[in-house]
Amino acid sequence: MSKIGFIGLGIMGGPMAANLVAAGHEVAGYNRSRAKVDQLVADGGTAASSVAEAVAGAEVVFTMLPDSPDVEAVVLGEDGVLAHAQRGALLVDCSTIRPDTARRVAEAAAQREVRALDAPVSGGEPKAIDGTLSIMVGGAADAFAAAEDVLGAVGATIVHVGPAGAGQTVKAANQLIVAGNIGLLAEALVFLEAHGVDTEAGLDVLGGGLAGSSVLNAKGAKMRDREFGPGFRLELHHKDMGIVQAAAREAGLTAPLGTLVAQLVAASVAQGDGALDHSALLKQITQLNGRS
Incomplete structure (x- = not known):
């Protein structure tokens, strides 16, 4: 040992x-x-x-x-x-x-x-x-x-x-995917709620199909219930999206979807939600849609 x-x-x-x-x-x-x-x-x-x-x-x-x-x-x-x-x-x-x-x-x-x-x-x-x-x-x-x-x-x-450095490059890609998944899960929840669908049932069936993901499994129920106690803080994901953007620029790449979700994460942090779990990105999507 x-x-x-x-x-x-x-x-x-x-x-x-x-x-x-x-x-x-x-x-x-x-x-x-x-x-x-x-x-x-x-x-x-x-x-x-x-x-x-x-x-x-x-x-x-x-x-x-x-x-x-x-x-x-x-x-x-x-x-x-x-x-x-x-x-x-x-x-x-x-x-x-x-x-x-x-x-x-x-x-x-x-x-x-x-x-x-x-x-x-x-x-x-x-x-x-x-x-x-x-x-x-x-x-x-x-x-x-x-x-x-x-x-x-x-x-x-x-x-x-x-x-050396390859582990961090792969982690940047991981954080890009996770942020995108959380953002789309947030949009899906707002979409289901706007149509009066039972979101528990909706997420359950989505999780069993091609839309299923580790993000949905880990974050879906808490997002439904607006439980945003930090497992991974938004302010840290904001930092990570900065790493993604800097590394993309270094390689001469553009990441249009990543840039958009990075802006949404940044707005959430600027509005005081940085200490919440990154699933609190749902609050930003809800606000953009004029819903409570």
């Missing part, structure tokens, strides 16, 4: 760290909010009071942070992960960040003889809790092989998709 440092114990990171503990690994966790660290201790992990303490002696270091600047600060900073990681350690960044940032982290890690993987995840809080996340991994093949055991404690679909 591995000695693991885990930095970032939020909605996703907390359950992932707990699953690593359950798999028999020794996990030291650090988070800016002490309550999250206490929860990991209750789950059988140990508390770290700093990044340095979490990383000390760790064979594997996981990071699960909100955005590219957070990863740069925590990993590349003067007192960050790379300043304290032992030679030969694995750095597994599960954050969703820009592909170019992931490549920069990998280059800096290599200079410190640390093997870095960008390994963003998909599946939301429920799959983080039950350890069945989808994990798209970028980095060297030997580093991926070395990380497969620990990744297997938190994910069910674990795929090496290419060199």
Whole structure:
């Protein structure tokens, strides 16, 4: 079993760290909010009071942070992960960040003889809790092989998709698809409601046909009931759509549907809904249609 440092114990990171503990690994966790660290201790992990303490002696270091600047600060900073990681350690960044940032982290890690993987995840809080996340991994093949055991404690679909940055590129595509699906599901709900159709029955039959999707299964009932407690916040999806747009521009591409849904997500955040679940995009679609 591995000695693991885990930095970032939020909605996703907390359950992932707990699953690593359950798999028999020794996990030291650090988070800016002490309550999250206490929860990991209750789950059988140990508390770290700093990044340095979490990383000390760790064979594997996981990071699960909100955005590219957070990863740069925590990993590349003067007192960050790379300043304290032992030679030969694995750095597994599960954050969703820009592909170019992931490549920069990998280059800096290599200079410190640390093997870095960008390994963003998909599946939301429920799959983080039950350890069945989808994990798209970028980095060297030997580093991926070395990380497969620990990744297997938190994910069910674990795929090496290419060199450094490739994991983040695939995650950007994932977020593009998810945002589009949520937007269309929201439109479908408003459409059904406007025609007086029983939306529970409607979504049930739609879910059994070609319109069925993981998004419909995970979000449909909560959207019907206007339950928008965050599993994945709109403000984070807004950040992710910015990553999609920047990466598309870098490749000389246009993503017309993605651009439209990105604008709708941005409007939702601007109107104060950023802390809600991304399924709260329904509120924006409802408002555009003049319905309550």
